[in-house]
Amino acid sequence: MTTNAQTAEQPIAIRVSGLLKSFGSHEVLKGVSLCAREGDVVAIIGGSGSGKSTMLRCVNFLETPSGGDIEIGGEKVEMHADGSPSNRRQIERLRQSLGMVFQNFNLWTHKTVLENLIEVPVHVLKCPKDEAIDRARKLLKRVGLAEKEGAYPAFMSGGQQQRAAIARALCMNPKAMLFDEPTSALDPELVGEVLQVIKGLADEGRTMILVTHEMKFAREVASHVIYLHNGVIEEEGPPEALFGAPKSERLKQFLKTVG
Amino acid sequence: MMMSIGAVAAASTLDLLAYSPPGWGATLLKGLLNSIVIALGAYGLGLLIGIGGAFGKLYGGPVLKDLLAVYTTIVRAVPELVLILILFYAFTGVLNEALLAWGFDRVQISPIVTGIAVLGIVQGAYQTEVLRGGILAVPSGQIEAARAMGMSRGLLARRITLPLMASNALPGMANLWLNATKDTALLAVIGFSELTQATKQAASTTKAFFTFFAAAMVLYLCISLLSTFLIGRIEKWARRGQRDMRG
C-alpha cells in the first residue's frame, strides 16, 4: 500500500488487512486493507451503504469483524478465528489511543462540556483532576469554545457540539483520530468551522482516518484516499491521482454525482 | 344547644387523637412510622432488584433472561394482595422449613423484615421494567462514545448509562414510590401494625370510624405531598442539561 513520501519511514499507526464483516448473511466488507503511518491522513470515500462507517468502526471494534487482521501502534489485536476480539482488556486499552468523532457528536448530555472532556482522562486514564481540567481548557480554547466550558451540549449549536466532541477525543491524547462523517449532520453554514479544526489537526501532523462526503476537503487534507464500493476498495492512491485522474469507471461516475 | 354538641364532639375528637392514652395518636403515629420504614425498605430493596434485573434482562445470558422474565411476569400478573399473602406464608414457611431441616430452631422473623421483603419483591418486578425502559431510552450514541474511549463495562454503566437512564425512568419510578407507600396498607391483611391496621384498631375500639380513617387519610396525603415535593426537586436535578422541548 502506498503512503506519501514524507511519512514513508514513519512507524505504522493503524494497519487493517483483509478485513471481512457480515451482518447476518449480508456481506458488508469483503476483504479491505488500509495502512496509516504516523502523520498520515487517510480519507475513505464512497457511496451510501458502501461500508465506510463499518470499516472505520471495525478499527476500534465498535463493530466486531468477521475476519482479517487489525494492528494498532504495532500491536496486533487478539482475535478468535471468527474475527471477534478475544481480549476485552486489550480492546479497552487500544481504544484509549484512538479518538473517535461521530456524525452525531454523541456528547454526554448529562455533563457540561468540561465534564465531558475530563471524564475519560480522570476516570479511565487516572490523570489528576486539575491536570485534566488544565488540558481540557487549553483544548477548548483551541477549538474556540473557551467560553462554553460550563454549558450543557443541548444548549449548543451542532458546530459547537462537534468541536467539543473533537476536543473530548483529543483530551485522551490519542495516537490517532477516527472521524465518521463529522460534518454530515451539520447545517451548511456550520460545516466550515468544524473542517477548520480538523484541518488544523492534519497540519500539526496528527494521524487520522476520515470518512467524509466532503470531496474538496478530502482532496485538501488527505495524504491517501480510499474509494470504497460495495465493500471492496475499488481504487486508492494519493488525492491528486484519485480526484485528478480517476481510473475506474465507478469512481468517475461517483465523483460526477457528488460534484 | 347545637353549639355545645358541636363543641363536645370536637373536644372528644381531639381527645381521641391525643398523643397519649386514652388518645390513639401514638398508635397512629407508630403505624405511620412503620408504614414509612417499610415503604423505604421495600423501595430500596426493589431498587437493588430492579437495577440488577434491568441490566440482566438487557445484557444477561439466556438463562438469567428467562428467569427474570418469569419473575416479572408472575409478579405483575397476580394481584398484589394475593402476592403478599403467598409471599408472606412462603417466606416465613419456607424459611422455617429450611431451618428445621438443617437442624436449627424456628425463628420468629420480625414483621418489619417480612413486610420489606414481601413488598420489595413486588417493587423489584415493577422497577425492573421501568428501569429497563429507561436504559433502552438512553441514546445509543452516547454509550457508543463511552465504549469508543475505552471505558470498561462497569464504569460505563455507572458513569454514563445509569445517570442518563435515571432521568428517563424518574416519572415511572416516582409512581412506584407512591405505590410503595400505599401498598404498605395491604400488609394489614397479615396483621402487621402499619398505619391502616393501627387505624382499624383504634376505630373499632372507639367506634369513631370516621375520625380515625379521616386522620389516616390526612397522614397518607401528607406522605404523598411531601413525596411529590421531593420528587420534583430530584427530577429537576436529574434533568440538568436537558432542554425543555415543550416550548
Ligand SMILES: Nc1ncnc2c1ncn2[C@@H]1O[C@H](COP(=O)(O)OP(=O)(O)OP(=O)(O)O)[C@@H](O)[C@H]1O
Ligand atoms: N448494525 C447493522 N446491522 C445490519 N446491517 C448493517 C448494520 N450496520 C450497517 N449495516 C449495513 O451495512 C452496509 C454498510 O453500512 P455502512 O454504514 O458502513 O455504510 P456507509 O458507507 O457508512 O454509508 P453512509 O454513507 O450512508 O454512512 C449497509 O448496507 C448497511 O445497511
Ligand SMILES: [Mg+2]
Ligand atoms: Mg456511514
